[in-house]
Amino acid sequence: MSTGSCKIPGNPDIAGVGVRIAIYIQNLLCFIPAFWALADGKVTQGELDAAETQATTNLVLAFAILISSIVQAQTLGLTNYHASIVLNMSWMNNTNAFIYFLLYVQYKSQESNRRRVPPTWSAWARHIKDLAVSVIPGEYRARTNQIQPGHDSTDPEAGKSDDGIASVHDAQIDGGNDSRRGAKILVKRFVLLLGSLHLTLMAGLGLWLWSNIRTFGKGQGVSNECAAKHALVAILGKHVPFASEALRIASFIIYAIFLAPGINLLLPIAMFLGLYSFWRVLPIPKGIGRGETPADSPSRYPWLRFLICRVYNSIARRWSMFPPFIGLVFLLTVNLVFIVDIELALNQNGGLQDSEEAVWGFGQILAMLLLFMPLRDLTETILARRPKQRQKDLDMGLASAINAGNRSLVLTWLARGANPNARFEGNISAIHMACNVEKLDVVRTLLEGGADPNIPGQGRDRHVVENDNRGCLRLLDQLEAGTLDTAKALAQAAKNGYGAAIKFFIPSLPLPDWHWMKTAEYKQALSGIDVNTRAANGTTALLAAVEASPGFEGVIEFLLAVPGIDANASSNDGETPLIAAAMYNCEAAAKLLVVAPGIDVNAPTTDGRTPLSYAAEKGHEAILKHLLVAPGIDVSAPDNEGWSPLTYAAAKGRENVVNLLLAVPGIDVNEVVKLLLAAPGIDVNSQNIYGDTSLYHAAYGGHTGVVKLLLAVPGVDINAVSTDGSTALMAAARLSNAHDAVFELLLATPGVDVRARDDEGKTALTHAASIGQDSAVQLLLAVPGIEANTADIYGWTPLIHAAWAGHERIVRLLLATPGIEVNAATTSGGTALTFAVESGREDPTARLVERIVKLLLATPKIDVNVADNDGWTALIWAAFNGSLNLVRVLCTVPDIIVNVADIKHHLKHPPKGRRWEEPARMIRQDKCLKILEEFEASKKGRGQDVS
Incomplete structure (x- = not known):
């Protein structure tokens, strides 16, 4: 296309090669520490701060270019062509804020974060709302009822936000300084605020440009017209006319979406959180252990199997890092696309641009010099990584030594600088790991190295850890010196939360040999890991200790004193510690349990039975007395069958227990007999x-x-x-x-x-x-x-029931009753005779059935040929069952009708149903049919009708 004398004035300070290179490099450099932060499977606070520093630096430079462009457009005159280039580079600069947000979401969502925000829409909506509310002046929040001034939180951590700085609670506690604290939050997360403002400024410039590209800027009408007629822009590598109406409308809509500050971050935030939400529904791959082989792995090449296992395990360990990794790859792709499109557009429009475009002026040199700042930030990140990696190697060596239970190696790694309070995979601490492997000398060594004896404790103040460490060591020294007995040491350790010290006390506890299988359940709880831990059958440490009594009263007393203990935790069948004490007559345990804070003395099993019910049934009077004086006891609580404790006591003849229960005011005596009949109100x-x-x-x-x-x-x-x-x-x-x-x-x-x-x-x-x-x-x-x-x-009448069940004497009694209906039929059409014959088999009961059938046949008005709803008569049932004697007996009845063909048809095609599922063997049925054929032939020979 010929452009004639049409030229676009050069603007090296905006689109010069030095400016472009500087922007390209500073944007691509920000991806290096981001990917590096994800490489080890965890984003640390230091890595997040480094990303924030680098992103802030780049956004400040981006602001400078954007503001300079707007000023030029209003004063010196910025062409529409160069404005489009500035906008493309601004889109690249915006990725800095998005990179930081990805790392921030990953950091906040990690299990190791003690103020973790789950990667869900609702959790992040609350988190963003809290951050927004935190920067609102306290007086305004108070007027809008968002907080109550002067409110004092009882949460010791309430004064810190998720980011480790002052939060909205600070404003509540320190009302006069809430504005200053809100400002701290703004500064702490300044990169997100800066990114939002940059988006708004860029959107404003974009709307200005695309509202009408020919009238953009001041005094550049000719140049703008030249660009509108002849310039081409590149979109995903494809050239599009600069004056394209579709391009103008699409661009105008996009920039309008990102105009409002704050709101313009919601779309990218929603996109990245959507990635996390999608990732959460995917199955989590499990690592491959030694000796295991992944499915479809090649078996002929061991080295390849080894490589596949390592890659698979690496993916499994870093599975939670894939959402931010995919997000970073997407952002990197977007940056590369913009770089290619910008360069393609400049190359395509080279004939339109003035020669001044390539002049190296002050702006380009300054842009290149300003690269020092992102390069400095990257260098600092790399240099900070080295000691971090060295510390990580030391800590991993310490973990290996702990798992091996090697005290000398633990000493060696601690001497080299390993952190005794390091946390390993699964957020487990060094002292926690040592307690799990049951190596007391290793536990002691870690404590002497400065480890926190509070096993679950993380993020605790250094001075608190040091004080607890000294207190724990002092307690151990007193125990070993014999100046403190185990019970007192146990109580003091529990009070202070010295889970590591408790490991030393376990061997001193009374553990009967025959209860060795119970110890694992409460040993784990006593270590301070989880006092309410459960075995596979739902047994808790407290329940196991009660079941193992006597001899475990010290353990029970300790567990009941541990904060967070659930004294009502039941096993899978609903057995609580108090129910176990009542069942097994553990008086000492029951005495401790009934006064335990939060105890529910009426907590039932799955069948509704309470501790009082078991104590009453078994006659455990001592336990019963403790239960009856417990606050809130329900002495009449029925079980699922409606039986009360008094019912059980009366049923078992526990007169002493009955008397104890009857003396309780309000006892419900309605279901008790014998001793209870004299009670008032029965x-x-x-x-x-x-x-x-x-x-x-x-x-x-x-x-x-x-x-x-x-x-x-x-x-x-x-x-x-x-x-x-x-x-x-x-x-x-x-x-x-x-x-x-x-x-x-x-x-x-x-x-x-x-x-x-x-x-x-x-x-x-x-x-x-x-x-x-x-x-x-x-x-x-x-x-x-x-x-x-x-x-x-x-x-079914009584006669039919008796005939079917084979009760000969009752059949005889009923047949002798005046008015008995011998031919009464059931809804299926069967009579006493047909059911009696049906019940007969060639077995020991056959003779009994034969006698019953003879009794029925001897009754006047008996109908020997009656058929049920399926057309089966007594004779057909006799043949079906192969009852030869019954066939002969029935054939002696003068009125019997014998139709062998009909009988054969019924035997060959019996109805479907349980009654016809067990026919006699074919040989016996054939014998019955032979008897009937002979009988039929003899009747025909005598000229009688047998049909």
Whole structure:
């Protein structure tokens, strides 16, 4: 394209090669310490501060160029072409703030940060809000109810923010200086503020330019028109006309988005936090141990397997660093794209530019000289890295020596300068590691080297650590010298939080040999690591110590004095320490537990039983007395079955326990029998959650004397029904003949309802007939007005139940009852005869079934040919079961109908269902069919109809 005499005046101070090189280098240099900070898998405070210093330096220089450009546009005249170049370089400069933000998010999200902010949207929204609120003047916050002036926090760390400096709480505590403290926060995170202002200034220049590129600036109309007509800009390597309307609209929208200060950081922040959120849902790779082989790894090349394992383990160790790493790669790519696009545009538009563009003036020389500042920052970072790496190597050597339990090596590494309070992988301290490997000489060596005896303690003040270290060593010396006994040493160590010292006291504790398997659970807790640690079955240290009593009272007392102890922590089945003490009669443990702070004396097991319930059942009177005087004790608390402690005591005959419980004001006596009947206010008809009364339980258990006492109580409801409709008479009827006396008592009671039916429609007679209660059936049949043919909801009568169950004597009794319906059918169409035959097999019960069938066949009006809903008669069932004798017996009935073809069809095509899942062997069925064929042939020979 010909440009004629059209030229764009040169501006070496804006687009000169020296200025461009300086900006390119200073922006690319900021990535080196950022990647370096991620290399070891952890961003430290020093690395974050170094990144902040370098980013601030670069942003200050970027501000200088941007402000200079705006001034030139308003005074000397800055062309639209050079303004577009300035904007492209400004986008590169903005990445400095984003790099710092990535490292800041990683630093705040690390597990090692004691004021960690999880990488979630809600957590970071609160954190950003807190930072914003912190810089608002205290008086304004007070007026808007964001804080309460004069409020004093009880949190000892409340005076420090997540960044280790004054926070909003400082303003609350030191009301007169809140503005000064807010200013500290602004200065501390100045790079984010500077980045936001730079974005705003850049967006303002961009909106000015792209509102109309031809009228931009002052006195450059001709040059602007030249650039608008002939200049090309590069976007992702592709040349686009400078005057493109689509480019103008897109640019205008983008710059408008980033115009508002503060808000303009939200989009990049949301993008980077989104990366963290996505990374959190991915599965975390686990490292490959020695001897393990990763899936799909080559087996023929050991060196390659080794290399794959190292790479895989390196990725696994640095997995949490991938979000910021990917973010940095993205930002680096953006910078490289801008560099390429700027250079392509300058090269493409070389014919338009004046020759002055290449002149090295003061601006370019100054830009190159200003490179000294980012180079200085990078050099300082590198030099600071060396001692840091040396310290890291020393600390790792110390960790190896501790894990090996080698005291001499520990001394060597400490002498070389290893940090006795170093923290290793998993945020574990050196003293913590030594306690875990159970090397007491190593623990002592670390303490003598200045280690913090407070195992979980991190970020503690140096003077506090030194004081605790001296106090712990003094305590150990007194213990070894014999001037302090173990119990007092244990109590003092627990009070001061000397977890390391407690390791020395463990061997002095009474640990019976047969309880050796219990020690690991509370040894870990006693070390100060986690006093509420649990075993696989949910057992806590405190529960293990109670279960191991006697002899562990000192351990129990110590654990109960440890801050944060959960005295109610239960195992997987709900067993608490107090329940264990009540169950195993550990009086000393119970005495300590009932007065422990926060103890819940009514905490139940998974089946609802309380400590008092167990103590009452087992008759542990001493423990019961401690429990009864405990504040808040519920003496009537029922378990899941509705049984109270008093119920258990009465059921077990614990008269002393019953007397103790009855003396408690407010005791609920409604479910207790015998001794409790004389108690005032007794409700003899009280029911548990299943609707069972005391009379029902007594009848079910066969307690004749208790039943007699209950029946004598005025107002007792003999016909009270449970939730399934059962009565006490039914409960006695469905048990063995050993309960005959109970049954007779109930049956002789006026008002007893012998016709009552439960939810399945069964009467007491039905229950007695089905389980073979001969005497109960006989007694019931003698009751005037008894209904012997009452069927349940499935149509089963007492006769059908007895015939199916093989109760010959009851069948005989029922058949002798006037009005008995021998052909009554169930809802499935079966009768007493068909069910009796169906129950018969060629086994020891076959003779019994044969006798029952003969009894039924001898009954007048018996229908031998009746078929059920599936068309199966007694004869078909006999053949199906291979019952040869029953087939012969049935064939003796004069009215029997024999149709062998029909029987064969039924045997070959039985219905689906459990009743037809176990047919007789084919050979026995064939024998039955042969008998029937012979019988059919003989009838035909006599001219009789057998169909």
